Amino acid sequence: MGTMHDHHDHDHDNEFDPMTARVRALETILVGKGLIDPAAVDAIIDTYEHRVGPRNGAQVVARAWTDPGFADWLKADATAAIADMGFVGRQGEHMVAVFNSPEEHNLVVCTLCSCYPWPVLGLPPAWYKSPDYRARAVREPRAVLAEFGVALPEERRIHVWDSTAEIRYLVIPERPAGTEGLDAETLAGLVTRDSMIGCDVLKAPA
Structure with missing residues (x-):
């Protein structure tokens, strides 16, 4: 395949x-x-x-990386925290943010159709809507991630989140090592759309 x-x-x-x-x-x-x-x-x-797309989500991620108070708010009530940044609209009414860590990696799919958080990620890519991704992301997430070039340690858990018409998810990827001195705007430039779905792992800038 x-x-x-x-x-x-x-x-x-x-x-x-x-x-x-x-x-x-x-x-x-x-x-x-x-x-x-x-x-x-x-x-x-x-x-x-x-x-109105991945740039918005990247700003949310960068703020979560640089503002612990905002990160806590995002964990407790992502809908309100994201709305506070002005990113609201259709397909983003009920948001949940899930945070990657060294112990757990998060992956988002919509098994029934293609529910997707437009206000923070823009239009969904074609592969997100494909029956192949929708079925295999749940059944064999590690294999699917490998096809995206993401090789995770075997001990790292993969949590698959199934979006619905009621709830949409935003993955907060781990902040790359070596970015401690970068401001939020520069950090946002490192964030990819795929990382906010869970299909990419960010690397430190060269």
């Missing part, structure tokens, strides 16, 4: 699932009839992919 990882050499977001194909077809018809402006559609997509 091929890798699900869409970084570097592969771009699986270009592989249309049936729902994406239907949406694209509908968009083509509506644009053709002059009912929607393609520029407006592009602007909405850009907002969720770049501005």
